[in-house]
Amino acid sequence: MPERFYLDPYQTTLQTTVIRHDDAGLVLADTLCYPLGGGQPGDTATLTLADGSTLAISDTRRNRETREILHITAADAPRLTAGSAVTLTLDWVRRHRHMRVHTGLHLLSVVIKAGVTGGNLTAEGGRLDFDLPEGMELDKDEIEAGLNALVAQDLAVSIQMTSGEALKARPELIKTMSVTPPLELPEIRLIEIDGVDLQPCGGTHVRRTGEIGRLLVKKIESKGARNKRVVVTLAD
Template sequence: MSRMLYAEDPYLQQCETRITAVHATGIELEATVFYPLGGGQPGDSGWLIDSGGRRTRITDTRRDRETGAILHQFETGAEVPPTGSAVRIEIDWARRHRHMRMHTCLHLLSAVVRHGVTGGNLSAESGRLDFDAEGVVLDAATIQAQLTRLIEADHPLRVRLISGTELAAQPELIKTLSVKPPMHLPQIRLIEIEDTDLQPCGGTHVTRTGEIGAVRVLKIESKGARNRRVVLGFADDAA
C-alpha cells in the first residue's frame, strides 16, 4: 500500500517515490501526495517526472475497489516507466487547493444547516450538500451570511483520531445518512473546526477557515420530497 502523504500533510505538492506496480488501470507508488477519489472529493491530477526529466500527465487518482490500492491513471497510450523506477510526482496544486477550500466550506455548511446530509459532491468550481429537510425553507441570504461569518472568524482546523467503538458511542458526529465511516477500523479520522464542527472525514482541508475565501450560495433546490440541495461557489469566480 502507498504511504498516504496527503493525509499527513495536505499542503505537500510533490515527492520523490518509486513505482511498485504497473496495471492497465494505473500505477501504484511507494508513497503519494495524490488524493484518490472519495468522500465526494475528486481524485488529484498532476504529473509524473521520470529520471530523465520526462513529464507524463496523471489524469486522475482512484482506489482499486477490491484491493484498496491507490492507482494513478494516465492518458491512453502514455509511456509509463517500469516497476521499480524512481520518479517524482507533482500535483496540480491550483486545482487541489480549490478542492481543499471547498471541502472545508462544505463542513461549515453542514454546521449552518442542521439537518442530516443525504449526499454531497465538490469540484474546483463548486460544491453541494443535500439535506434531509422535508418542509423546511432554506434561505440563501441567511446561509451565505452565516458562512461568511464563520469564514471570516478564521477558525483553525485540527485532525483528531477516534476508534470505531468511540465513534459508535457518539452517533451525533456522523452527519451523513447514506454513507457511514469504516467503524471496524481501530482509528477513524475526525476533522475539527474549532468551536464549529466535528465529524469523520478522510479528505483534504485547509488549516484555517479564512483560507476558504468568499463564497456564494449559487442556488437552493428541491430534490424529491425530502431533500433540499444547497450549491456553493467561490465569489471570485463571479463574472
C-alpha cells in the same frame, strides 16, 4: 501509518519510485495524490522521469480490494519500469481549491442543522443535500451570511482520531445519512473546526477557515419532498 496526503496535504512534490504500471494504472512506492472518495475528486499531477520527460496523471483512484492507489495515465502512455525513480508534482491549484470547497461544505453543515443525504464537490464549488421537513424553506442570503461569518472568524481546522467503537457512542457526530463511516475500523479520522464542528471525514482540508475565502450560495433546489440541495461556489 497515515498516507502522505493526510500527513501533509500542503506538500506538492515528492521523490518516489514505480512499483507497477499496467492497464489498471500506475502504482508508486509513495504518493501525494488523493484518490477519489467521499465526494472529493481524485488528484491530477505530473510525473517527471529521470531523463526529464513528463507523464500526466489524469486521475487518482483506489482499488477497493487491494487498497492500492492507482494513478491513471493515458492509454497510449509509455509503461514505466518497476524501480524507476520519478518526481511527482501535484496539481496544487486544483487540490487547494478542493480543500477550500470541502472545508466550506463542513461549514454549510454547521449553518444548516439537518441530516446530510448526499454531497459532491469540484474545484469550483460543491453541494450538500439536506433532509428537511416538508414545507421548510431555506433563505439563500441568511445561509451565505452565516457561511461567510464563519470564514471570517478564521477558525482553526484540525484532525482528531477516534475508534469505530467510540464513534458508535457519539452518533450525533455522523451527519451523513447516506454513508456511514466504517465503524469496524480501529481508527477513524475526525475533522474539527474549532468550537463549531466535529465530524468524521476522509477528505483534505485547509488549516483555517479564513483560507476558504468568500463563499457564494449559487442555488437552493428541491430534490424530493424532504430533500433540499444547497449549491455553493468559491467567489474566486
